[in-house]
Amino acid sequence: MVILNESKSPSLLSYKYYIRPNAKKSYGVLALKSKHSQNILKILRMLALEGPLTTWEMAKIKFPNDMYKIRNKEKEYRRLLVGRTDRGKHSEGVIDLNIVLIDSKSTKRNPGSMYRLSHFGILYCLDELNFTAKEIDKLARNYETILPLIFGKWEFLKSMIGDNVYNISLLGKGLLFDNPNIIKIKNEEFYELISYFGIKSNILTESFNEQKIGNLISLWFYITLLYFPNLIEQKNKNYLKKILIKDLELKKWFSDFIIEAQIFYKQRSKILEAISIV
Amino acid sequence: MESKGTILVADDDEAVLDTTVTFLEFFGYDVIKAKNGLETISKYKEHKPGLVFLDVKMPKMDGYNTFFEIEKDFPKAKIIFMTAHADYSKWALAKSKNALDLIEKPYSAEKLKELTDKFYPKN
Numbered sequence: 001m002v003i004l005n006e007s008k009s010p011s012l013l014s015y016k017y018y019i020r021p022n023a024k025k026s027y028g029v030l031a032l033k034s035k036h037s038q039n040i041l042k043i044l045r046m047l048a049l050e051g052p053l054t055t056w057e058m059a060k061i062k063f064p065n066d067m068y069k070i071r072n073k074e075k076e077y078r079r080l081l082v083g084r085t086d087r088g089k090h091s092e093g094v095i096d097l098n099i100v101l102i103d104s105k106s107t108k109r110n111p112g113s114m115y116r117l118s119h120f121g122i123l124y125c126l127d128e129l130n131f132t133a134k135e136i137d138k139l140a141r142n143y144e145t146i147l148p149l150i151f152g153k154w155e156f157l158k159s160m161i162g163d164n165v166y167n168i169s170l171l172g173k174g175l176l177f178d179n180p181n182i183i184k185i186k187n188e189e190f191y192e193l194i195s196y197f198g199i200k201s202n203i204l205t206e207s208f209n210e211q212k213i214g215n216l217i218s219l220w221f222y223i224t225l226l227y228f229p230n231l232i233e234q235k236n237k238n239y240l241k242k243i244l245i246k247d248l249e250l251k252k253w254f255s256d257f258i259i260e261a262q263i264f265y266k267q268r269s270k271i272l273e274a275i276s277i278v
Numbered sequence: 279m280e281s282k283g284t285i286l287v288a289d290d291d292e293a294v295l296d297t298t299v300t301f302l303e304f305f306g307y308d309v310i311k312a313k314n315g316l317e318t319i320s321k322y323k324e325h326k327p328g329l330v331f332l333d334v335k336m337p338k339m340d341g342y343n344t345f346f347e348i349e350k351d352f353p354k355a356k357i358i359f360m361t362a363h364a365d366y367s368k369w370a371l372a373k374s375k376n377a378l379d380l381i382e383k384p385y386s387a388e389k390l391k392e393l394t395d396k397f398y399p400k401n
Contacts, residue, residue, distance in 0.1 A: 167304075170300060173300045175297065179293060182294050183301075183384055184384045184386040185386065186386050228304070231301075231387050
């Protein structure tokens with residue numbers, strides 16, 4: 001069972017400006033094709049497509065029947081995940097970059113830490129690993145507890161909006177719409193909602209945990225349904241409305257977000273109205 | 279998804295470059311990046327992209343001179359300029375040599391889509 005981590009987590013802005021660029025530099029397209037970076041990408045792929053695993057289980061995927069090789073590989077994987085301290089010097093593992101985290105302790109025959117992708121790990125894998133649609137479906141099944149409002153409703157969403165579900169990969173690329181100097185947004189509804197999303201992301205900076213990050217990713221996903229499909233398709237389809245009509249849980253959740261935005265802007269407007277300089 | 283073709287985007291501002299690339303990939307193109315004029319010329323020669331988005335103000339060689347260099351060897355090169363500084367200094371000359379358009383930053387994703395549909399539609 002996947003358990004949401006309650007400890008403090010970085011923000012989506014940290015993902016865009018720190019985690020993703022550093023992961024790309026260390027393991028991604030910007031890294032030399034070293035064995036180290038290839039092994040890290042293999043681990044990420046396994047965690048994405050198989051779900052949470054112990055290092056023993058990861059090694060067993062590679063060498064199903066060779067105990068000696070499993071033991072060696074397991075040590076190597078653990079070192080790549082948690083890093084290594086040698087003569088007082090710590091070399092960072094993937095966990096230090098908040099891409100992978102320890103989910104729980106396995107109580108199976110070979111007990112050990114159970115590793116899984118963090119929210120940022122999911123986003124990074126969507127960006128870096130060139131998944132096929134089927135692989136993204138698998139990732140969604142494995143991480144439905146982590147992103148219940150998206151992956152937990154994956155098949156329903158696919159039936160409503162088709163391939164537009166895969167647009168979540170664009171968040172993996174860091175497309176947060178946080179800089180209007182770069183991309184002009186014509187769609188007014190989308191502009192207001194994504195702008196408030198940006199403000200909300202910053203308001204929460206001090207108190208993120210996995211649930212809040214998951215909530216923000218979900219908000220991004222549903223808000224951008226007002227935007228991406230209409231860039232491609234000729235007819236202006238309101239996919240968001242279509243989904244909210246069918247799913248009352250999502251409707252309540254998204255309506256609360258809109259009400260929150262309305263209250264926020266009303267309060268800001270009152271402040272502006274009260275300015276009596278002119 | 280089958281690629282619609284290859285586009286080269288040249289801009290020294292990494293944020294602009296990344297965002298533009300993300301949208302063009304979303305529209306179904308393979309995208310190559312360059313961060314200065316000289317790199318643009320060498321990547322153009324290597325990949326011969328079907329369309330180029332070229333920033334006017336770039337290090338090593340500015341966008342206009344980059345265009346003139348490419349145009350010497352590839353007179354049919356399809357190039358669209360992008361500018362954040364309303365730099366139209368050599369636009370008339372570039373246009374006379376078949377530059378396609380000059381757009382001002384920030385631009386919208388809709389504008390990118392309109393330009394790619396117009397100048398580099400799916401084969």
